[in-house]
Amino acid sequence: MSEQVLLKNIDDPNGHKIETYEASGGYQGLRIVLRDFSPDEVIEEVKSANLRGRGGAGFPTGLKWGFVPKDSPLPRYLCCNADEGEPGTFKDRILMERDPHQLIEGMVIAAYAIGCRTAYLYIRGEYHLSIDHCQQAIAAAHARGYLGANILDSDHSLEIHIHKGAGAYICGEETAMLESIEGRRGLPKLKPPFPAVAGLYDCPTVVNNVETLACLPHLFRRGGEWFASIGPDHSPGPKLFGLSGQLKRPGLYELPMGMALGEMLEVHGGGALTGKFKAAIPGGVSAPMFPRSAFDVKMDFSSLAAAGSMLGSAGVIGLDETASIPVVARRITEFFSHESCGKCTPCREGLTWAAKILRRIEAGQGQVGDVDQLEMLCGGIFGNSFCALGDGAAWALGAALKHFRPEFDALITAQSQAG
Amino acid sequence: MSDARSLSDIKSELAAQVQQVMTRYPTTRSAIMPALDLAQQKYGGVDGLTYQAVAELLDVPEIWVFEVASFYSLYDRAATGRHHIRLCTNLPCLLRGAEALMRHLQQRLAVGPGETTGDGRFTLSAVECLGACELAPVLMANRQYHGDLTAAKLDALLASLADQPAEEMS
Amino acid sequence: MVTCIFDGQTLEVDPGTTILTAARQVGTDIPTFCYHARLSLSASCRMCLVEVEGRKKLEPACATVIAPDMVIHSQSARVVTTRQDMLEILLANHPLDCPVCDKGGECELQDTVYQYGKGDSRLRDPKRVFREADIELNKVIVFNANRCIQCQRCVRVCEEIVGDVALGTAERGLDSEITGVGNSLKDCSHCGNCIEVCPVGALMSIPYRYKARPWDLEKTETICGMCGTGCAFTVETAEGAFKRVKSDPDTGLNKELLCAKGRFGFDAIDGGRRIEQPMIRKNGALEVVSWNEAIAAVATKACDIKARQGRIQGHISPRQTNETGFVFQQMMRRVFETQDVHSSTRFSGLDSPDAVTALARLVTGPMQRRPLQSLLEADCIFLLGANITEENPVSGYLVRSAMNAGAKRLIIASSRPCGLDPIAAATLRLLPGNEADLLSRLIADTPQIQSNPADQFAHKAAGLLAGSKHIALLIGTEFLRSPKAAECLRWIEQAVRHFGAQGKKLDLQFLFDRPNQLGLWDMGCLAGLAPGWQGIHTASPANDGPVDLHYVVGADPLHSILHPATDAKPPFLVVHSSHYSKAAEQADVLLPAPSYGEEDGTYTNNEGRVQSLRSVRSPKQDLLGARQVFNLISGAMRQRPLPVDADQIRDKIAAVYPVFGQFDQGLGRTVAAMAYSWPEAGPLLQGVAPPPPDDSGPRTCRSLLSGDTLFQSGQLAARSSVLSSLDNGAYVEMNPGAGAEHAFEGLRVTLSVAGKSFTAPLKVNHSFDAETVFVPERFLREHGQGFLSGVEYPCLVEVALSGSGDPSETG
Numbered sequence A: 001m002s003e004q005v006l007l008k009n010i011d012d013p014n015g016h017k018i019e020t021y022e023a024s025g026g027y028q029g030l031r032i033v034l035r036d037f038s039p040d041e042v043i044e045e046v047k048s049a050n051l052r053g054r055g056g057a058g059f060p061t062g063l064k065w066g067f068v069p070k071d072s073p074l075p076r077y078l079c080c081n082a083d084e085g086e087p088g089t090f091k092d093r094i095l096m097e098r099d100p101h102q103l104i105e106g107m108v109i110a111a112y113a114i115g116c117r118t119a120y121l122y123i124r125g126e127y128h129l130s131i132d133h134c135q136q137a138i139a140a141a142h143a144r145g146y147l148g149a150n151i152l153d154s155d156h157s158l159e160i161h162i163h164k165g166a167g168a169y170i171c172g173e174e175t176a177m178l179e180s181i182e183g184r185r186g187l188p189k190l191k192p193p194f195p196a197v198a199g200l201y202d203c204p205t206v207v208n209n210v211e212t213l214a215c216l217p218h219l220f221r222r223g224g225e226w227f228a229s230i231g232p233d234h235s236p237g238p239k240l241f242g243l244s245g246q247l248k249r250p251g252l253y254e255l256p257m258g259m260a261l262g263e264m265l266e267v268h269g270g271g272a273l274t275g276k277f278k279a280a281i282p283g284g285v286s287a288p289m290f291p292r293s294a295f296d297v298k299m300d301f302s303s304l305a306a307a308g309s310m311l312g313s314a315g316v317i318g319l320d321e322t323a324s325i326p327v328v329a330r331r332i333t334e335f336f337s338h339e340s341c342g343k344c345t346p347c348r349e350g351l352t353w354a355a356k357i358l359r360r361i362e363a364g365q366g367q368v369g370d371v372d373q374l375e376m377l378c379g380g381i382f383g384n385s386f387c388a389l390g391d392g393a394a395w396a397l398g399a400a401l402k403h404f405r406p407e408f409d410a411l412i413t414a415q416s417q418a419g
Numbered sequence B: 001m002s003d004a005r006s007l008s009d010i011k012s013e014l015a016a017q018v019q020q021v022m023t024r025y026p027t028t029r030s031a032i033m034p035a036l037d038l039a040q041q042k043y044g045g046v047d048g049l050t051y052q053a054v055a056e057l058l059d060v061p062e063i064w065v066f067e068v069a070s071f072y073s074l075y076d077r078a079a080t081g082r083h084h085i086r087l088c089t090n091l092p093c094l095l096r097g098a099e100a101l102m103r104h105l106q107q108r109l110a111v112g113p114g115e116t117t118g119d120g121r122f123t124l125s126a127v128e129c130l131g132a133c134e135l136a137p138v139l140m141a142n143r144q145y146h147g148d149l150t151a152a153k154l155d156a157l158l159a160s161l162a163d164q165p166a167e168e169m170s
Numbered sequence C: 001m002v003t004c005i006f007d008g009q010t011l012e013v014d015p016g017t018t019i020l021t022a023a024r025q026v027g028t029d030i031p032t033f034c035y036h037a038r039l040s041l042s043a044s045c046r047m048c049l050v051e052v053e054g055r056k057k058l059e060p061a062c063a064t065v066i067a068p069d070m071v072i073h074s075q076s077a078r079v080v081t082t083r084q085d086m087l088e089i090l091l092a093n094h095p096l097d098c099p100v101c102d103k104g105g106e107c108e109l110q111d112t113v114y115q116y117g118k119g120d121s122r123l124r125d126p127k128r129v130f131r132e133a134d135i136e137l138n139k140v141i142v143f144n145a146n147r148c149i150q151c152q153r154c155v156r157v158c159e160e161i162v163g164d165v166a167l168g169t170a171e172r173g174l175d176s177e178i179t180g181v182g183n184s185l186k187d188c189s190h191c192g193n194c195i196e197v198c199p200v201g202a203l204m205s206i207p208y209r210y211k212a213r214p215w216d217l218e219k220t221e222t223i224c225g226m227c228g229t230g231c232a233f234t235v236e237t238a239e240g241a242f243k244r245v246k247s248d249p250d251t252g253l254n255k256e257l258l259c260a261k262g263r264f265g266f267d268a269i270d271g272g273r274r275i276e277q278p279m280i281r282k283n284g285a286l287e288v289v290s291w292n293e294a295i296a297a298v299a300t301k302a303c304d305i306k307a308r309q310g311r312i313q314g315h316i317s318p319r320q321t322n323e324t325g326f327v328f329q330q331m332m333r334r335v336f337e338t339q340d341v342h343s344s345t346r347f348s349g350l351d352s353p354d355a356v357t358a359l360a361r362l363v364t365g366p367m368q369r370r371p372l373q374s375l376l377e378a379d380c381i382f383l384l385g386a387n388i389t390e391e392n393p394v395s396g397y398l399v400r401s402a403m404n405a406g407a408k409r410l411i412i413a414s415s416r417p418c419g420l421d422p423i424a425a426a427t428l429r430l431l432p433g434n435e436a437d438l439l440s441r442l443i444a445d446t447p448q449i450q451s452n453p454a455d456q457f458a459h460k461a462a463g464l465l466a467g468s469k470h471i472a473l474l475i476g477t478e479f480l481r482s483p484k485a486a487e488c489l490r491w492i493e494q495a496v497r498h499f500g501a502q503g504k505k506l507d508l509q510f511l512f513d514r515p516n517q518l519g520l521w522d523m524g525c526l527a528g529l530a531p532g533w534q535g536i537h538t539a540s541p542a543n544d545g546p547v548d549l550h551y552v553v554g555a556d557p558l559h560s561i562l563h564p565a566t567d568a569k570p571p572f573l574v575v576h577s578s579h580y581s582k583a584a585e586q587a588d589v590l591l592p593a594p595s596y597g598e599e600d601g602t603y604t605n606n607e608g609r610v611q612s613l614r615s616v617r618s619p620k621q622d623l624l625g626a627r628q629v630f631n632l633i634s635g636a637m638r639q640r641p642l643p644v645d646a647d648q649i650r651d652k653i654a655a656v657y658p659v660f661g662q663f664d665q666g667l668g669r670t671v672a673a674m675a676y677s678w679p680e681a682g683p684l685l686q687g688v689a690p691p692p693p694d695d696s697g698p699r700t701c702r703s704l705l706s707g708d709t710l711f712q713s714g715q716l717a718a719r720s721s722v723l724s725s726l727d728n729g730a731y732v733e734m735n736p737g738a739g740a741e742h743a744f745e746g747l748r749v750t751l752s753v754a755g756k757s758f759t760a761p762l763k764v765n766h767s768f769d770a771e772t773v774f775v776p777e778r779f780l781r782e783h784g785q786g787f788l789s790g791v792e793y794p795c796l797v798e799v800a801l802s803g804s805g806d807p808s809e810t811g
C-alpha cells in the first residue's frame, strides 16, 4: 500500500487528541507557513502544488483563494464544508472523528492565506462525534496558541465556530451553505457574485471541503513539490476514496488518483459481494454510473470528466449482479427529489415527477412511453436547473437509462404482457 | 416539547445560551439554527412557542424562525418517542439490505416510518444517507451510529434501548 | 456602451444591462415568472433561459448581464424546446382549474402556456393535490397552495418593499408552501401587494373572491383618494357595482404597489350615510327642502352678513378636486368677499400670516415638483416629522426599495415609530413642533453633544448629512397642527439654505396625509394665498370676530375648529357634503354633493403631479355637482356666474398658474420660474431654546398624538367596511415601559384632560417614547368630545392604566 498521509493516525484510538497529532508532525506546517510564507506566497504554493478541491468540483484551491479581492475593506470569511451528504461519502466524517487537528491546522493556514479572522466549520447535524471532536480540537488548539489572537506570536488571529447543519443535503452546495450560516433556508444563491467576492454576509468568502483543508498541513510540512509528486500531474496529492455498496471490503482508502475503477473495486474493495460487478458509481450518487465494461476508467478528475462522469466526492459505490438498476435509479431519484430545495422549477417539479414514474415502473405499472417521459424530464432538468443538484440528479438518472435501458424496458414489457 | 411552559419561561430558560451563541455571528439571524438546536435539546423538539421565543430573543421576524425549522429535517416539529431510530435507506444501505431491515423494524415496533410507538418509546424514521456507508446498513439511534446491521443486531439494540431513559440530549 | 448581437441584431446597451432588459427594450418577449422589476433577482423559474454562444448551458436572461460581443439567441430551436419543457414540467402538478380560478383570464401562467406551450403534455400521472381547501391567511388574503408556482414574488415583495416579513416559505422541495406564522400572517399590513404580484391564482383577495370574471369588468383608471402619495389604480365595476381595485405595473408613481387603504378601502364609496337631499334646519330639526329653497337660504344669509360686514369662513376638504377648490375660493373671495378660506381643518398652525409666508417661500422655492423616485436617488433620505409608513404607506415602500438599491442613508425624526426605523442610520422620536429645535441644532456649527437623545441624534444626523452630496428631505405635516408651525417652516428654510451653501443638492417634498392638500393650496384655498401661490396683499378688513357664516365643503371641522366662546352664538353653518358627519348633524343648511368616485376632476399629489380622477359611477340623478351649486349661490346673490365645466376651469387655472398640469412636460417650467412677491426670509434665525428638560420622576401626563394609520385615513377610510374590520375597534397605543408582555394584557388606558376622557384598550408599542400616547384620529373623532380641539397640538393628557375590562366597549 502507498504511504498513508491523511489516514496516518486513523486507527490510533487517540488520533483525535492534540498530543497524538503533534507527535506525528502536527502543526509543523502551520509554523512553517507563519515563519516563511506571506499570505500571497501561501496561495502561490498551493497553486503550484495544484491542489484541487476535494468537495466535488475539483476546482483548483489556490486559484479560488486568489479571487478574494486584496483591497476589500470587508472582513473575509473561511467556511469549511463538512456537510458531507452525498450518498456513498463518509471520508470527512472519519477525518473529523479520528484526526480533526489536520482540519483545524488546515483552516488556520487557509485563513492566513486569505486574511480571515473568523471561520465557520459547517458540520452536518448527524455527525455528533465529529462535532464533539472538532469542538475539543478547537479548544485544544486554542490552549496551545494555534488558534485565537496572535497565533504562535504572529499577527495572524483566528476564531473557528462550528455551525451545525440540520439535515439538508443541499447545504453542501456552497452558496446554500452560506445562506444556512446566515440563518436562512438553505437555498443556493445566484452567481455571480461568487462567494470569493460577496459570500457570507456579502463579504469575501472561501468555501473549502474538509479533505481539501486537511491536505494543507502536509502540503506545507513536506512541500508543494512533494505534494505534486503524488498521483497524476493534473490531479495530484493524497486522496481518500470511500468504497461502499456491494463489495466485500467497504471502507475508507487513501490511494493515489489515476487508479482504474476496476482495480479499486477488485483489489481494494475485495470484489463483488455476489458474483460479479454489474456497474459502479465513481463519485457519490450524483456521478453517472459506469457499466462493468467501462471499469478501466481512471479515477481522477480529468479522466472521469472525459468519460462522462465525475470524481465528485470520490464515494465509490459498487453494484453487483443482484442489483436492479431501475430500483437503484428510483432510490437515487427519490433522494434528490427529497433533498431538492424547491427553488427552481425543473428540479422541484421534474425530479418528483420522475420519481413517481420510477416507483410506478417498479411496482409493475409501467407503461410504454415511460422511459421516454423520463428522458424528457432528464433533458428538461439537466443544464437548466439553478444549481448542480438538479443537474447531478438528471445526469445520474440519465446514465442509468442509457446503460441499462433494457432493464427498464423488461420491467415495463413484463407488466404490459401480464396485463 | 414545550407544552406546559409559557413563552416567558422558554425565553428565560434559553436566554443565556442563546446570548452566548449570538456572539459567534455578526447578525442575530445567524443564531436561529443554533437557537432551535438548543431548544430541541432542552424540550425534545420545536413548536410554535419555541419559534416565538427564539424570534423574540433574537429580535427577528417569527416567520424566519419557522421557515428554518421547517426546511431542515432534523428539527422535530412533532413529538417523538424516547428513542429516535433513524434507519438509512439510501443507496449504499439499500444495496446491503436496508429495506428488509426496515420491514423488520416496522414489524417489531408495529409502526410505519415517521411514526411513534403507542408506548412512546420509539420513533422510527427512514432517512437519507447518514454518511457512514462503510458501515452499511446503518442507523442512528438518538446520537449513536450502529452499523453492519442484521435483524439479530436490531433486536438486541431494541432490547437494550427499551428500558433506557431518553438519552441526555446535550 | 456594450455591444452584443441579440437574435441577429446588433445592440448597444448600457454596461450592466441584462439580456431580459435588452430584449424588452427592442420589443422581444421573453417569458418570465419569478422576475419582477422591483424585486431582487431570483432566477429560479427558468422560463427565461436563452442561448449564449460559447456557453454550454442556457442562461437565465433575467440575471445574465450582457458582456461585450455576446451573441444571444432568444428564439433558437433549443430555447423554444426548453421553454416548452419548462412549461410542461411546471404544469405537471398545476391544477387546471382555470374555470373556477379568480385569476382565469389574467393569469400569467395561462397566458404563457397559451403563447409558448406545446399544447399537450407527455406527463400523464395524476397530479398531486397539495391541499384540499384554501387557507384564509387573514381577513383579506386567501391562499390556494395547489396553484402556487414558487416564484417567491409574494415573499420578496412583502420583505423587500413592504418590509413586513409576514410571508415566508415552509418546508422544502415540492412541499414548499407559502405561509405565515401558524398559517396566518403575523405582522401583515394587509396591503395585498402579494396578491397583486402573484402571477397565478394562488394568493387571492377575499373581498373580491368569486365576485366576477375579469373580462366582465368595466375598468376605470383613477387616483386613490386616501393620502397625498396619489397612487394610480384601476377601479373595476360590474353593472355599476364596485368589485375591486387593481394596480398596473406600468402606471403611476406606485406602479403595482398599493397599501391596504388603497387596495381594500374603495368599498368606502358604498359606506356611510349619504346626504340625499337639501335640508334646512327648521324649528331645530333638519327638513328636506328644494334646491331652490336651500340655495336661497344660503344666499340670503350671506348677503345679510356681507351687508353688516360680518365674518364668513370657508373650509374645503383636501379630498376635493382642484377644479372644485378653485371655484370654491372664487366663491369665497368674489361672491362672499372673504379671504377666510381654509383647506385643512387641522392645520391651526397656518392661521398665522407668518406661517403662510414661510410656507409659500418653501413651496415656491426649494420644494421640488418632480417624481418622488428621482428624489429618492439622493444618497441621504431624511424623513422629518412624517409618520410615513402609517400615513403614506406607498411612499414608504418606495423609500424602502430605494434603500435596497445601494449605499444610502436614511434619517428619521418622527413623533411615532415608523416601519422604516430598523433600516435607518439614525432615528429620533420628537414631538411635532420640535422640528424647529432639532433643525437648529442639526445645522449649528458646533452641535454640542449632550446626553439627551435629541442632541445625540443631531450629532449623528449632522455627520450623515455632512457626508452626503444629495439630500432628499421629506417632511410631514403634523407640525402644521402645532403653534410652532411658523418657526418650523422657517427653520426648514434655513436648513435648506445651510445645505445649499455647502454645495449640496437638497430636494424637498411634503408628505401630505390627504390626497389634494397641495392642489388646494395651489388653487389658493388658504387665507392670504391666491391661486398659483401669489400673495394676497390687499388684505380683507381684518376680522377676528366670531364667525357668522361657516361654509364647509366635504370637511368635518366640528371636532377641531368651531369652538366659539361658550356665550357666543354659534355661526350659521352650511355643510355641503356627500356624507353625514358630526358637522352635518348640526348644520343649518345641508347641501348634498357627489362623493369621491362620482366625479371627474384632478388631484395634485405630493410630487406636484396633477392626476385625473375619474368617476366610476354617476351620482344620483337629481344631485347637483358642487360647482353647480356654487354657481347657483352666486346667481342668487346677483353676482357674476362661476365656472362649472371642468375643462373651462382648468383653462382658467392655467391662466393664473401656467405650470398647472405641466408635471410631465414640466422640467424647466417649474413653479420656481414664476415671479412671486413673498417677502424675503428675515435674517438668520438664532438657535431655538431647547424644550425644557423633562423632570423625571413619576409622570402621568403624556402628549396625545393623533393621525392616520395603516387602515385609516379620515372619514373616507372610516366608511370602508373592509378597513374598519381590520382595526378591531378603538385603542390607545403607547409604550407603557418595560415589563413582561402578559403584565399588559387586557389593560385599558384612560386619557383625560379638562373634564373630557377617553378609554380604550392598551396597544403596547415599545418603539414609542415615554412622553407620548397615540390614538388614531378616527376614534377620537367618533368619541366626539373634541379632544383635538384645543389650541395646543399635541395636547397634554393625563394617562391612567386600569385592569382588564370588556375590550369591545370604548369611551
Ligand SMILES: Cc1cc2nc3c(=O)[nH]c(=O)nc-3n(C[C@H](O)[C@H](O)[C@H](O)COP(=O)(O)O)c2cc1C
Pocket: A052, A053, A054, A055, A056, A057, A058, A059, A061, A081, A082, A083, A084, A085, A086, A169, A170, A171, A172, A173, A174, A175, A207, A208, A209, A210, A212, A213, A387, A388, A389
Ligand atoms: C448539491 C451539492 C452538494 C454538495 N455537497 C457537498 C458536500 O457535502 N461537501 C463538500 O465539501 N462539497 C459539496 N459540494 C460542493 C461545494 O459546492 C463546493 O464546491 C465545495 O465545498 C468546495 O470545496 P473544495 O473546493 O474544497 O472542493 C456540493 C455541491 C452541490 C451542488
Ligand code: SF4
Pocket: A170, A188, A339, A340, A341, A342, A343, A344, A345, A347, A348, A385, A386, A387, A388, A389, A390, A391
Ligand atoms: S437544482 Fe434548483 S430546486 Fe434543486 S436544489 Fe438546486 S436550486 Fe434547489
Ligand code: FES
Pocket: C031, C032, C033, C034, C035, C042, C043, C044, C045, C046, C047, C048, C049, C060, C061, C062, C063
Ligand atoms: S424570470 Fe429568469 S429565471 Fe425566472
